[in-house]
Amino acid sequence: MTHTVLVTGVARHIGARVASVLAADPEIDRVIGVDTVPPPSPAKHGGVPLGRTEFVRVDLRSPDIAEVIAAADIDTVVHVSLVSAPSRSAGSRARMKEHNVIGTMQLLAACQRSALVRRVVVRSTTAVYGSSPRDPAVFTEDAEPPEAPSHGYAKDATEVEGYVRGFARRRPDVTVSTLRFANFMGPGVDSPLTRYFAQPMVPTVLGFDPRLQFVHEDDGVEVLRRMALEDHPGTYNVAGDGVLLLSQCVRRAGLLTMPIPSPAFRMLGDLARGAGLVDFSPEQLRLMRFGRAVDTAALAAELGWRPKFTTAAAFDDFLRSRDLPNGLPAVVFDWASGALARR
Amino acid sequence: MANAQPAKVIPITSAREDRARNDDGVPDRLAEALAYLRRRITGEYDVDEFGYDPELTDKVLLELLRPLYRHWFRVETTGLEHVPADTGALVVANHSGTVPVDALMLQVALHDEAGRAVRLLGADLVYQLPFLSHLSRKTGHTLACREDADRLLRKGELVGVFPEGFKGVGKPFSERYKLQRFGRGGFVASAIRAGAPILPCAIVGAEEIYPKLGDVKVLARMLGLPYFPITPLFPWLGPLGLIPLPSKWIIGFGEPIRTDEYDPAEAEDPMVVLNLTDHVRETIQQQLTELRLRRGHAFPPLF
Structure with missing residues (x-):
């Protein structure tokens, strides 16, 4: 049977990589990539080559997306376009919310009208579980978060998931997969968290050492590819095996930390956000205190596959690609142990 | 990297070596300490999904508690043969002492004398406080909730609970060694779901600290x-x-109470859960009375 796949969010890294890997698959006839802005060109801005992906510039918030779906006889929709933080390119928080929530509503409305769409894959995030001191240590997909996220990206994702559930109820003939990704990590990822680790000195919350979990971009793209090609209905957590403590991350990166008591941390976060230095949202501040880990057994069982990168390996790969100053303390210790062994 | 010469140098049994320092014991330990510090500083160590850092716990945190365990409270243990070597079980203990030092001593006892890392289930207050929250996770403990208890027992871990909670640890001295209400029996339900035995544990001595x-x-x-x-x-x-006052402690483990004879679905039957909770409570109360008699005075060298 013929496959025509629509990928949203191709101007951003993960979306572009998904479109590129699907375009390289001979089983797929056409790949249509949409986004509000044109993707960066591979030559000039280091964008990902999209292969034979046909790019259509559509504002997801407008009903134009329905025309694209109808005109191209789309049968599979991979909705990757979820903006995680307000920025210069994505605009303010209000625009980000519109993009995430209204964009998804428009897309799902178009899918519901289409008689051809058979499969919808939606990118979500483990941020929907929130982050609180009353959380279980490890979230499974059916967990009820003790404190549901009340704003920002996490709230957008929660609302998006709500609309996706509604769509799945109204169109039981369509296979709907929702993927809750942990924080993406890897050479090409540009997120608030990767920017956080790119600072020479990182602020941490005094007296807290959260557990973090990462998914390597290669694994994330592979999961999205499998979901786009095969029927795997349901909601799945996607994360590398294991966890890293924030303290381990900064030590691996060889960074200096600046522990700040939590009330001051919140204030500084607001100030920095206001000044446009870093875009640390309140949920990310909560993550920096209480951390979060998810269970990925359901995905492993469904796909018969495990991520190639553990959380630690994903982070190390990110560090290698950024060439972060690592290893000075290690060299000192190796020298000392060597000296000791030579005695 | 210039100074870091490869270690492939022919080992010189040099005259510099101080033979008096019993057979390389000190340099070995120094090398070990260096390797340990290197791992810590470069972040090359593992923690499990709950945040448990076995190395830090053993080498640093328990090391700080051991003098207190051995010399201050002179902790004695009984019934260690009841602690399973490598399978899941739920240790249920009495809680006392105003400051929960008993949890720490129980951890040292199980770690050093039974070779098991006990994973205690703590109140959510612990996880809101700075320092305490991450120290608690790093030493292997987690929040007392159904998900975590079930997950740890399924993984075959030794889980520990103090069902009396704050009612036990904060009771007045006049109420010493009188078990308080045992929560709502959630721990029993977890044990039944996992088919894990319940290990009743009596801690004598913490009441007087x-x-x-x-x-x-x-x-x-x-x-x-x-x-x-x-x-x-x-x-x-x-x-x-x-x-803390230097009272004499005894930590006793009783015969395991089996739960694998129950159907896991019976964890939803309040009658079964409450009866078993009562049974566990009575067993521990009895153990407490016996061990207290055996110990005699709380401050043996003084009285």
């Missing part, structure tokens, strides 16, 4: 604490009043 004579409720409310204790030494002696 900070005899709680009074409680300043106003201060407790102001500080967000469950109670603000008055003991014979605290707050009169200031920080000195924080030194």
Whole structure:
């Protein structure tokens, strides 16, 4: 049977990589990539080559997306376009919310009208579980978060998931997969968290050492590819095996930390956000205190596959690609142990 | 990298070597310490999904507690043969002492004498507080909730609970060794779901470390604490009043109570759960009475 796949969010890294890997698959006839802005060109801005992906510039918030779906006889929709933080390119928080929530509503409305769409894959995030001191240590997909996220990206994702559930109820003939990704990590990822680790000195919350979990971009793209090609209905957590403590991350990166008591941390976060230095949202501040880990057994069982990168390996790969100053303390210790062994 | 010469140098059994230092013991330990520091500083160590850091726990945190365990409280253990070597079980213990030092001593006892890392289930207050929250996770403990208890037992871990909670640890000295209400029996339901045995544990000695004579409720409310204790030494002696009295301790493990004869679905039957909870409570109360008789005075060298 013929496959025509629509990928949203191709101007951003993960979306572009998904479109590129699907375009390289001979089983797929056409790949249509949409986004509000044109993707960066591979030559000039280091964008990902999209292969034979046909790019259509559509504002997801407008009903134009329905025309694209109808005109191209789309049968599979991979909705990757979820903006995680307000920025210069994505605009303010209000625009980000519109993009995430209204964009998804428009897309799902178009899918519901289409008689051809058979499969919808939606990118979500483990941020929907929130982050609180009353959380279980490890979230499974059916967990009820003790404190549901009340704003920002996490709230957008929660609302998006709500609309996706509604769509799945109204169109039981369509296979709907929702993927809750942990924080993406890897050479090409540009997120608030990767920017956080790119600072020479990182602020941490005094007296807290959260557990973090990462998914390597290669694994994330592979999961999205499998979901786009095969029927795997349901909601799945996607994360590398294991966890890293924030303290381990900064030590691996060889960074200096600046522990700040939590009330001051919140204030500084607001100030920095206001000044446009870093875009640390309140949920990310909560993550920096209480951390979060998810269970990925359901995905492993469904796909018969495990991520190639553990959380630690994903982070190390990110560090290698950024060439972060690592290893000075290690060299000192190796020298000392060597000296000791030579005695 | 210039100074870091490869270690492939022919080992020189040099004259510099101090033979008096019993057979390389000191350099070996130094090399070990260096390797340890290197791992810590470069972050090349593992923690499990709950945040448990076995190396830090053993080498640093328990090391700080061991003098207290051995020389201050002179902890004695009985019934260690009942602790399973490598399978899941739920240790249920009495809680006392105003400050939960008993949890720490139980951890040292199980770690050093039974070779098991106990994974205690703590109150959510612990996870809101700075320092305490991450120290608690790093030493292997987690929040007392159904998900975590089930997950740990399924993984075959030794899980520990103090079902009395704050009611036990903060009870007045006059109530010593009287078990308080055992929560709502959630721990029993978890054990039944996992088919894991319940290991009743009695801790004698912790009641006397900070005899709680009074409680300043106003201060407790102001500080967000469950109670603000008055003991014979605290707050009169200031920080000195924080030194626990050197009572003699015994930690006893009783015969395991099997739960694998129940159907896991019976975890939803309140009658089964409450009856088993009562049974566990009575067993521990009996153990406490026996061990207390066996110990005699709380402060043996003094009386």
